[in-house]
Each structure stands twice: as C-alpha cells, then as structure tokens.
Amino acid sequence: MSSVDKQLEELKAEIEDELPPGISVSDVKYEGPELVVYTRDPKDFASNGDLIRKLASKLRKRITVRPDPDVLMEVREARERIRDVIPEDAGVTDLDFHADTGEVVIEAEKPGMVIGRHGSTLREITKEIGWTPEVVRTPPIESSTVSNVRNFLKQEREERRDILERVGRQIHREEMADDQWVRITTLGCCREVGRASFILSTAETRVLIDCGDKPGAEGEVPYLQVPEAAPLNSIDAVVLTHAHLDHSALIPLLFKYGYDGPIYCTEPTRDLMGLLTLDYLDVAVKEGRTPPYESEMVREAIKHTVPLEYGDVTDIAPDVKLTFHNAGHILGSAVSHFHIGDGLYNVAFSGDIHYEDTRLFNGAVNDFPRVETLVLESTYGGRNDYQTDQEDSERNLLRIINETHEKGGKVVIPAFAVGRSQEIMLVLEEAMRSGKIPEMPVHLDGMIWEATAIHTTYPEYLRDDLRDRIFHEDENPFLAEEFNHIDAGEDERQEVSDGDPAIILSTSGMVTGGPIMSWLRHLGPDPDSTLVFVGYQAQGTLGRRIQNGWDEIPMNDRERGGRGNTLSLNMGVETVDGFSGHADRQGLENFVKTMNPRPEKVLCVHGDERSVQDLSSALYHDYNMRTFAPKNLETFRFK
Template sequence: MSDDTTHSDIYDRITSEAPSHLDVTEVQYEGPELVIYTETPREFAEDGDLLGDIARSLRKRVTIRPAPGTQSSPTEAETTIREIVPDDAQIQDLEFYPTIGEVLIEAKKPGLVIGRRGGTLREITQQVGWNAEVVRTPPIESSTVDNVRNFLTQERGERREFLKQVGEQIHGSPRKDVEWVRVTTLGCCREVGRASFVLHTPNTRVLIDCGDKPGAEGEVPYLHAPEAMPLTDIDAVVLTHAHLDHSALLPLLFKYGYNGPIYTTEPTRDLMGLLQLDYLSVASKEGRSPPYSSEQVRQAIMHTIPVEYGDVTDIAPDIKLTMHNAGHILGSASAHFHVGDGFHNVVFSGDVHYEPTRLFNGAVNDFPRAETMIMESTYGRRGDFQTDTAKSEANVHQIIHETYKKDGITVIPAFAVGRSQELMLVLEEAMREGDLPTMPVYLDGMIREATAIHTAYPEYLRDGLRQRILHEDENPFIAEQFRQVDGGQEMREEIASGEPCVILSTSGMVTGGPIMSWLELLGPNPNNTLLFVGYQAAGTLGRRIQSGHTEIPMEGRSGRANHLTLAFRIESVSGFSGHADRAGLKKYVKEMNPRPETILCVHGDEQATDQLSSALYQQYNVRTYSPKNLETFRFP
C-alpha cells in the first residue's frame, strides 16, 4: 500500500479484510500507529491473528480501541480483570480512561498480566471490552517514573490530539521524489560533546540529538545553521540516549517554537527528564541563567513517542526509523533510517559498547542495509584500549581494599546513569563473595533515582541480570550496603569523619554537583582515595585532576574563589567506560554484514576521529571522513 492512501481507502481495506461480524467505526492515525475504533472489541480480541494480518497487509502499526459505550463499567471491569489476572502478577493499581477505552494496569509482574503471546490481554478485552495497557511497578520507588506517568496521564487528551497531528504528517504523501539524502554536522565533530545532526531529504528534516558540551559553557550545537533553521519546520527529533552531551538542549527547541515529536526509547524518555531537570538545578545553583525552563522539559516529555528496539516506525512520509540496542546506557540506541522506498539507509551509531557488560547486552550491528554510518570515535586513537573487565574489577577491589586498610574512604566520581549501576553490581558481588569487606556504599546525587529507573525497565538490561530481577527475586540494586545521601552537607560531613566506606557521587567529570563537597571534605586526607573510572573530557576539572593537578580552584564559602590542595591518592581504572575502545569500534565495523560504503567518524577529539577514520579506510576499504562541524554530506 502506498503512503498516500487516504483514510477512506484504509477504511475500505480494513472492512474488506475483517470478517463481516466485526464492526469498524473509525480509523485514525495517532503518531506512527493506525488506530481502529470498533463497537466489537471483544470479537476482535477473539481472533488473535487478525490484528497481525491487518498490520502486515497495510504495512502499519495497528491498535484496536473500543468505541465509547461498548465497555463494561469500570467497577465491573476491575472485578473481572482481577479475576482473570493471576494473583502472582501483584496488580497495584488500575486507571480507566473512558474517552479512549483504555485501562492502565500497574503490576509488579506485568508479564503475567500480558500472558503467553498476549493471551491474557486478549481475554481482558474479550470479557470487559477495555483495551489494556500494562506498566511495571518499579522494585525501587522512582519519583521520576511516577511523575512522568502521572503527567502523561493528566495530559492524555492533549497528547491524543498531538498524536493525531503527527499521524497526519507522517502518513501524508511525499511532495517530491527522494533523489538525495544530506547529513549536516551541527556538533561533536573533532570534539566530545554537543552531539547534533540534521538528516535532510527533499521532503523531510530530522534532528538527531541536541546536547551540551561538558566543561565548555556556552558551546552549543550550531542550531542557527541554514540546514537546521527554522527550528519550527523540523519534522521530527530522534534521541539516541539520555546523556546530557546528547539530550541537554532538546527542551530549547520547544522554547523556540518546535512543536513536533521526539522519538526515543521509553527509559531514555524518563532518564532525559531526570537529567534535564538536574541540568537546570545545577545551572541555578551555580548562578548561571538556565537556557530553558522546567515547562519546556515537560513539553519535551509530552511530545516523546517511545519506540522499542527492533520496531520499524514511520516518522515521515519518506523515512522509517528502527532503534537498536547500543549497549551504552539504559535505553541507548543506534538509529537506523530507511529513506525513500529503499533509496538509502543511514545509521547513527550513537554511543556504543560492542561487548556485553554486567548491565547490558553488546551493541547490535546487524542492519539489513546501511550504506552510510555516522559513528562515534571517543576511544579511536591508536593505543586507546580498555583493560579487560576481570582485571579492571580486580584493580578496583585492590584500590578500595588498600584504602579500607588505612581507615580511608574511596570516592568515585560517576555518571548517575550507567557507570554507577555497573559499579554497584561490581561492589555488591565483591562484598557478597568476600572479595571486599562489607562496608557502606553511599550514593550521592541522582544515582539512586537513576538506579530506580533501571529497575523499572529490566527488559533493557542484560539477559542474565534481567532474569535475576524478574524471575529469581535477586535484585542486586537493593542490597543493604547501598545507602542514599539524603541529609545534605551535614550528612556528608558525618560520613567523611566516620568509618571506611565507598562513595559514588555525581558529577562524573567533576564539573559541579556533590563531588565538589567530597573533594573539599576528603581531599586533604592522604588516607583517602579519589578513583576515576570514566572518561574525563578535555576542559573539565576531572581531566585536570586526572592529569596530575593537585591545586584546584574551589568556590569559597564566602563567595570568593580560592584553591584547594588535594593530598589524597588519585587513581584511574579503565574498563568501565560505556564506550567501546579502539579495538571494539573496529570490530563493530568488521563484523557488520554488509558494511557501510561510507563512515563519518565523529564524537571524538581530532586525533581520535582522524586515526579511527584512517584505520577503517585502510583495513576495511570503506570511504571514511573525519568531518568538522558545519559540514554537509550528500548521499548517494
């Protein structure tokens, strides 16, 4: 079926394919989905294959919704649902939305609500006529997940109208034939940070990522470039993952009039909101003018359309998007764009980790077609390699143990999302198995909240870890040694003067946040240790300390700048980065089949992008570039 098919054509197709006893009241595009409203939802649910057959025939994602008035009353429906769903599912709450005929079921074990191949959901619809949506109750209470769900619930009517508008745009007819694809670099070329690109066809402009640059206030993506302006005319935004160097400035688009969709994974949506609100908080505390307000953060969340790994999703009349696991952080994705009717395929790798970690399965590089790839190069220099995992963990054990024996405290600057959870798993196992003495592990900043979001989406975690959390009731993130720093500076002072412990603290690159207090409290004592386990970008205080600077500027309590002399031990352990090292990046390309014809090496300093670009060209005979910002590439 062509994309310019009218509602009338679709209605006729569906009514001709559906059995005569099934009613089709209305068809309506809502975002990338085609929604069929029916007065016979029970009968639709009885035929488990019919919906799939219609979706394949139309080449659309299809949802069935009951027409108003065809359902049991909410009171009757709740009783029936609780009878249908096994008690082991542990339903926590049910919310009914009569205007769209949906019931939201929150349960500790949503798989039991869904049932084998969706059988229990179909039975619910058959019995009560309501369309059921299922969400997981986070094992650790998450204010972010709760706030996002509540906000989207309150704005359900407005969001439905937004999705209708997006649906009409997506499924309209392309104005022009697709004869070219252009990619313009708006940031993160020959640098790390402010990731942003425009993918442009004769009909469509898609913005991929819109981040800040760590340690470089004021250096933002080149959104004023002709390929990006006016921002109000951008058709869609795709976000690869939630780290601020990719997501921080997305709300700025809404400040300047953008009103379209953001496509990303569900956990990325939640993490994005958490990190952006903290970004505003840090700016305010440091006396800087925030670039946007919390209202724009809420707008970004309301305009987010979640996509699951592997789902082919129409995002424009001439572009289909598929997100694949990138192995970097929770919900991180490589974005595959299928442009035109097989005209050209472009992959934005995002940040990738090719080998599996404790947290995640390794990045997917199995794309049906990928003529062009825009690829990260953070560790692309010759000699950039990560210590193997076992050795890295042994080094961490040793450093913490040596500090413990001196009655010292080990403080680890860590990103709230990704490395903190990786380290929590390492420390929990080491203490459980006796490789480290059991001691408190304090979580400062947003780490506990980010961890709670991880537990809300275990299906995005590595297979074995997901199995432990979902089916074996062994959740390592809730081990008793993990304690939240929730008493402010007074609690930090108490911890610093107390027993040996480990502290995981944001910010990961020592650019602000609670880590600054820990430097002041722990830095003067040579028995303590500062342990770096993540990338420290050029220009950040973390990079200066890691490079040997022990005299560092600190904002004095009186407001005047002064200096702090660091006397504690300073160590770095590689192997915990969420990025693939040089060998991993090369292997990622080597094992692609087919390989891209062209690769743009981005998201790395000039040496990293140049050296990786050269190596990929020499070894795999692909065209490679190390672009500068504000370059445009035309394909084919």
Template sequence: MSEDTTNSELLERVRTEVPSHLDVSEVQYEGPDLVIYTETPEQFAEDGQILGKLARALRKRVTIRPVAGQQASPAEAEGAIRAIVPDEANIQDLEFHSTVGEVLIEAEKPGLVIGQHGKTLREITQEVGWNPEVVRTPPMESSTVDNVRNFLTQERGERRDFLRDVGEKIHREPRKDVDYVRVTTLGCCREVGRASFVFHTPNTRILVDCGDKPGAEGEVPYLHEPEAMPLTDLDAVVLTHAHLDHSALLPLLFKYGYDGPIYTTEPTRDLMGLLQLDYLSVASKEGRTPPYSSEQVREAIKHTIPVSYGDVTDIAPDIKLTMHNAGHILGSASAHFHVGNGFYNVVFSGDVHYEPTRLFNGAVNDFPRAEAMVMESTYGRRNDYQTDTEKSEARVREIINETYEQDGIVVIPAFAVGRSQELMLVLEEAMREDEIPTMPIYLDGMIREATAIHTAYPEYLRDGLRRRILHDDDNPFVAEQFRQVDGGQEMREDIASGDPCIILSTSGMVTGGPIMSWLELLGPNPENTLLFVGYQAEGTLGRRIQSGRTEVALEGDRLTLACRVESVSGFSGHADRAGLEQYVEEMNPRPEHILCVHGDEQATDQLSSALYQKYNVRTYQPKNLETFRLS
C-alpha cells in the same frame, strides 16, 4: 488529496482486510500507529491473529480501540479484570481512561497480566471491552517514573490530539521523489559533546540528538544555522540516549517553537527528564541562567513517542526508523533510517559498547542494509585500549582494600546513569564474595533515582541481571550496603569524618554537583583515594586532576589535593579502539561511507584512517557545519 478523502479510503481499505462480522467504525492515525475504533472489541480480541494480519497487510502498527460506550463500567470492569488476572501478578493499580477506551494495569508481574502470546489481555478485552495497557511496578520506588506516568496520564487528551496531528504528517504523500540523502553536522565533530545532526531528504528534515559540551559553557550545537532553521519546520527529533552531551538542549527546541515528536526508547524518555531537570538545578546553583525552564522539559516529555528496540516505525512520509541496542547506557540506541522505497539506509551509531557488560548486552550491528554510518570515535586513538574488564575489577578491589587498610575513604566520581550501576554490581558482588570488606556504599546525587529507573525497565538489561531482578527475588541494587546521601552537607561531613566507606557521587567529570563537596572534605587527606573510572573530557576539572593537577579552585578558594588519585579503565560505556574496529569489521554488509564523529581531532583522524585502510570503506573526519551528500 483531502484529509476526509484519505480517511475514507483508508477506512474502506481496512474494512476489506478484516472479516465482515467485525465492525470498523473509524480509523485514525495516531503518530506512527493506525488506530481502529470498533463496536466489537471483544470479537477482535477473540482472533489472536487478526492484528498481525492487519499489520502485515497495511504495513503499519495497528491498535484496536473500542468506540465510546461499548465498555463495561469501571467498577464492573475492575472486578472482572481482577478475576481474570492471576493473584500472583499482584495488581497494584487500575486506571480507566474513557476518552481512549483504555485501562492502565500496573502490576508487579506484568507477564502474568499479558499471558502467553497475549492470551490474558485478549480475555480482558473480550470480557469488559476496555483495551488493556500494562506497566510494571518498579521494584525500587522511582519518583521520576511515577511523575512521568502521572503527567502523561493527565495529558492523555491533549497528547491524543498531538499524535493525530503527527500521524497526518507522517502519512501524507511525499511532495518530491527521493533522490538524495544529506547529513549536516551541527556539533560533536573533532570534539566530544554537543552531539547534533540534521538528516535531510527532499521531503524531510530530522534532528538527531541535541546535547551540550561538558566543561565548555556556551558551546552549543549550531542550531541557528540555515540547515537547522527554522526549528519549527523540523519534521521530527530522534534521541539516541539520555546523556546530557546528547540530550541536554532538546527542551530548548520547544522554547523556540518546535512542536513535533521526539522518538526515543521509553527508559531514555524517563532518564532524559531526570537529567535535564538536574541540569537546570545545577545551573541555578552555580549562578548561571538556565537556557530553558522546567516547563520545556515537560513539553519534551509530552512530545516523546517511545520506540522499542527492533520496531520498524514510520516517522516521515519517506523515512522509517528502527532503534537497536547500543550497549552504552539504559535505553541507548543506534538509529537506523530507511529512506524511500529501498533508496538508502543510514545508521547513527550513537555511543556504543560492543562487548556485553554486567549491565547490558553488547551493541547490535546487524542491519539489513546500511550504506552509510555516522559513528562515534570517543576512544578512536591508536592506543585507546581499555583494560580487560576482569583486570579492571580486580584493580578496583585492590585499591579499595589498600585504602581500607589505612582507614581511608574511596570516592568515585561517577555518571549517575550507567557507570554507577555497573560499579554497584561490581561492589555488591565483591562484598558478597568477601573480596573486599563489607562497608557502607553511599550514593550521592541522582544515582539512586537513576538506579530505580533501571529496575523499572529490566527488559533493557542483560539477560542474567533481568532474571535476578524479576524472577529470583535477588535484586542486587537493593543490597543493604547501599545508602542514599539525603542529609545534605551535614551528612557528608559526618561520613567524611567517620569509618572507611565507598562513595559514588555525581558528577562523573567533576564539573559540579556533590562531588565538589567530597573533594573539599576528602581531598586534603592522603589516606583517602579519588578513583576515576570514566571518561574525563578535555576542559573538565576531572581531566585536569587526572592529568596530575593538585591545585584546584572550588568556589573561588584554592584547594590542594593530597589524596591518592587513581584511574582505572575498562568501565567506560564506550567501546575502545579494538571494539570500534570490531564493530565495523563484523557488520555485514559494511557501510560504503563512515563519518567518524564524537571524538577529539586525534581520535577521529586515527580511527577514520584505520577503518579506510583495514576495510576499504570511504571514511571522513568531518568538521562542524559540514554537509555530506551520501547518495
């Protein structure tokens, strides 16, 4: 069937589904969405139910766009929009994009721009003919969010062409009947790091994650193997979250010719760009040749198609994707793949935290169907039980108080994304409640920028925290105690020789970055404390120090650590052994097959055995480069 025939038939189908007085001039797939161009956008907007009816009838996500020339001039439209939208929304900017008939409205309170059930948006379209798109002004200024938005604005024309190409591929007729589903492991099996899988059907190959391995330079996913090659023929990439052990090498795909979509959540897209650019910077500073350039990072961002939690999205002729909150970091998701017409369902858990935390609601494990699951096992050993959160927080307060009393400084190696923000909430509350002395909390590395991205997407945060940021004018992340280390080594030396304070610094596993300077400045002093609150992978300096090593090498020099070294569990973004078991126990229905990955050999073996014995499911402890036929 030719493209013209397909579009012609689709156009007639849409016209039969809408009332005769509504114009349908053209239809076009753009990525997973069906875009309807019309000379009567105002009349579409009058009927608040029409989009929902169309989406249900066509089983597609539907967007209405005006035909060029049907809109008011930007000057007229701006005046009308500002008159329609309540002043309390605090509109910060309006950008008109005539090529797609859209107006981007940035406001401090986007809910007031949207209106109840989208009423204000429809009124805008009725009045000016432009299709409004609303974004929130971040409560904290974020160069990453600004740069991504500006970049995507500049690339709107090229991106529309890309989306149309993707749309044609998604909505083509499947070449073959779906009679199998396979998963090939390209990394993170019997190890933590370099997460990567190929998900196969007779028609489709999808890459799930593409990360590096912390502390193990050169150990990358097996992308050169036949199951992954040629990379140019991959139909799609799905990214579960932004941590580098899942996302670091995605730009490498574009270096070697991949030109397709990356599906992930919107905050993951922004965090991915932040962490990948830092990954290049660290490699350069350490004298290593970066595996790709910043241009490939921009290509990855340009090719990202954001997916919101719970939205069922066509990503291939025979596969629908739904992302669900994984509770791990901002925007982290478990990816649910629905294959064929009810043929089979597979869940890639990503990294999960099942219980709610200060930052996030707990991971979702309620899937309509899930015959198989690829499941993380980071804390899968029998004795991998984390301390209760309240006890963990109490222990952190105790260590800080003890260090303060001896005029010492507490330095905490922390992942820029997730654990740092969790600790910021703990420390802000502890000072506000006089449970620890009020003192400066210095943020070194990317922590402040990552925090600003969190505030740009409060809808992905836990309910109570979201309200504090949005409605109560009580944003805990902007407390006056938090101070950015922006003066380089000279500022670090001043802090290290000054009064008691707390330092949150990247990298979380002591594999590079500013934490190395803090080790050198603070490590020889027994009054100071080095406090680990996150997972330290095998092979990292953090794991060696945590295990008792006091002699460490820093840029060729030997350093003897005399500072106090403490570890407090309970702050990890991963579920512990009990949480992983509960995650499976409370799934209904439970998967028939579970592949235990993303854990060392003991963790994957012991979790796999326990799940089989307790829940009578078939479990596997795969090695890298194994292929499993799941149906």
C-alpha cells in the same frame, strides 16, 4: 478532502474487507506512527488472536484496536473482572481507566503475568470487559521520576492525543518532492566530544538527531541557527539516541524556539532525559548561571515523546522509517537506523556504543539489512585507546578499595548517575557477597539512587541474566543492604567523612559541579582516602585536570555564600580503565568489521581530533571503505 483523510477512508474500507462478518469499524485515525482502529466489537477482535497481526502485516502499519466509548463495560464491574482474570502473583498495584480511548492502564509488579504467553491474558481481559489493556511495571525501587512522568502524561492525555494525531497526519502526508537525495549536516560533536547534533535531510523531510551540550565548555552549543536546521519549526522529527546530557541537554531548548513536533526515543530514555535535564537546570542555578530554558520546556519535551521499542520499524515521515537497536551504552541507548525512500538509502547513527557485553547490558547490535553510511562515535578511537579487560579492571578497582580500607580511608568514585554508577554497584555487590572486599557502606550521592530506580523499572533493557535476577525481588542486586542513599545533604556527608571506611559513588562524573565537589572538600585533604576515576574525562573538565596531576583545586563556594578558593588535594588519585560505557578502539573496529554487509562510507564523529582521524585512517586502510573525519558545519550528500 485532504490526501490523509482520503487515505484513512481507503484504509477503513480495506480493513472492513478483511474482517470476518459481524465485526465493525466505526473510525480509523492516525496517532503518531500508529493506525488506531475503533470498533464496537472489541471482544470479537480479541477472540481472533491473529486478526490484528494479519491486518498489520497486510497494511504494513502498526495497528492499535480501541473500543468505542459507548460499548465499554462499567468501570466497577470491569475492575472486578480484571482481578478475576489476572493471577494474584502478578502483583497488580493500580488500575487506571480512560473512557475517552477505552484503555485501562494496568500497573503490576510482574507485567509478564498480566500479558500472558503471546499476549493471551491481555486478549482474555479484552474478551471479558471490552476495554483495551495497557501494561506498565511497578518500579521495584520507588522512583519519583517514573511516577511524575506517568502522572504528567496521564494529565496531558487529551493534548497528547491531539499532538499524536497531528504528528500522524504529518507522517502520512502525500510526498511532494519529485527529486530524491540524502544529506547529513554536522551541527556538533565533530573533532570534539559533546554537543552531539546532526541534521538528516531528504527532499521531503528534515530530521534532527540529538541536541546536547559540551561538558566543561559553557556556551558551546550545536549550530542550530544554520539554514539546514533553521527555522526549528520546519523540522519534521527529532530522534534522541540516549539521555546523556552531551546528547540530550538542549532538546527542551528546541521547544523554546518554535519546534512543536515529535521526539522519538526509547521509554527509559524519555524518563532519564526528564531526570537529567531538570538536574541540568538546577546545577546552572546553583552555579550562578542563567539556565538556557525553563523547566516547563522539559515537560513540553516529555509530552512530545513517542517511545519506540528496539526492533520496531516505524514510519516517522513519508519517506523515512526508523528502527532502534540496543547500543549497549546506557539504559535505553539506541543505534538509530534510517531507511530512506523506497530502498533509496540507509544510514545508521551509532550514538554512543559499547560493543562487548557488560555486567549491565548486552553489547551493541550491528546487524542491519542494509547500511550504506554509518555515523560512528570515536570517543576512544585513538591509536592507543585500548581499555583494560573488564575482569582486570574489576580486580584493579577491588585492589584499590582493599588498600584504602586497610589505611582506614574512604574511596570516592565520581561517576555518571546513569550507567557507570549501576555498573560499579553490581561489581561492589558481587565483591562483598563473595568476600573479595570487606563489607562496608556504599553511599550513593546525587541522582544515582533515582537513576538506579529507573533501571529497575525497565529490566527488559538490561543484560539477560541481570533482567532475570531483577524479576526475582529477593535476588535484585540493587536492593543490597550495603547501598545507602545520601538524602540528608551536607550533614550526612560530614558524618560519613568522619566515620568508618566506606565507598562513595557521587555525581558529577567529570567533576564539573554537583555533590562530588562537597566530597572533595571533605576528603580531598585526607592522604588515606582515594579518588578513583572510572569514566571518560573530557578535555577542559576538572576531572581531566586532576587526572593530569593538578593538586590545587579551584573550589567555587558561591552556593555556600563565599568566594572561590583553592583546595590542596592530598588524597590518592587513580584511574581504572575498562568501565567506560564507550567501546574502545578495538570495540569500534570490531563493530564495523562484523557488520554484514559493511557500510560503504563511515563518518567518524564524537571524539577529539586525534581520535577521529586515527579511527578514520584505520578503517580506510584495513577495510577499504571511504571514511571521513568531518568538521562541524560540513554537509555530505550521499545520493
């Protein structure tokens, strides 16, 4: 008998000792980080509301209770009983029964009404029918991504359960190493922006944090071939902080080269990763490049995700616990806190953070029980990298829109599909509603509409007051009538360009391809129109060059069957700071300054050379902590 099987037997006996008479346990299994308890008495479990919580607290495990398949109520009757229990106002749109696990997935417009106060309605459902309810939100805006991911995971339930059982046994395996140490190896994003990737190693475990590409630098990928990372099939877990491509683009590549383990991320990060990586492949083909992996690898990555919620402490290895906290950067972005060993060491990876509240998100969390080392992004860590106050930024943007509107021109805003676009949408919706700018169409091109639909699917990850507005459909700002999804391609772009004043939000945010190139063709020669940058433009990107004064723009017409040529840019070019999803220099310092207790060491990463060195030096002098501005392929031993 393996050590895991023995452990499960002992857990089953311990659970049986804790249960009241008459409640049986037929089986106990690990599925990923969760302990799944099968019982012939699910209704009795549900009647005792505190029972699962007490078991989880005593065993220090995340526990899910499922009914034995042979005690389940017949589906037709169960469907009727569920409809009787759930209030009609909840807007149930689908009931999906899975007899193999005894679960029923309830999709509803208002999941909170299905859950009930402290889970009371869910317990009532189980008491009535014996099935274990799981609740998902019906997207207020139809999302093909959310729908495709849910349907795919439904089709793959059986294989996914096999994967989770294998992952669970790996997590709870017996510790083999006598030695104890902690190391971080930098595989990318050091003294540069992009290709974020790190290996966190212990004597027992290796965890890969992020695996992204480098914007504007084809072929520069993380150093996955070094001994700390290779072979990939020996890595225990992958943690994805958020879905932007400079952190996620090469996650599917791991499966092409032998990785077969879990990816820990939040649920919206999983969906956005699917959206962005599939588009990444699409753009590569359109630009005549060979994609680094096939779309099948994206599906493989999604199949291996283990979604975690903010604040859940989760075992991901015998000696590593992971907790995600809101990073305030984009939907589902997470500061990743690792507790290693039995109190041995604590490391936090900031990912990308925004410390102050924005219209979209609450500010980044920096409250941890312990952190000895912080790996901190430094995108705006330079000595003079202070962003404009948000109110001033909004006033500046609205001034540019009004001036361009008076000239009869169009405002073109290149923006990341995820995060900045939704932030700008909220500003524009409020400004038109309050009369600060004239009402006019706001055209959303590229993936922006789909990304917005995903935002409305997960309002619990948004700023508190925005979440409350989305719960009330008549107040959902993303459903404002000014917003138009460009879905007829080039003909519609031509029509918009020839028409009345309008605002165009278009990907890509750094002008590295995608529909923004079409808008430059249509409107670049027009001196009455304005190009407005609202996000970071990485070195080497066309966006940075235009910011720096380029007015002859190389245009690649390969996808239109022509050769490359140049375009004279006559439209105005403006940069409005303050809309970035990254903390500026002050925000980064405040994030560290207000941590309690402060970390002993800080590694400043994900910034150009000047930014990381400036921030590292300032934190050292101001807060008397050991700081580093590592290069790629450095290894730090902390214990």
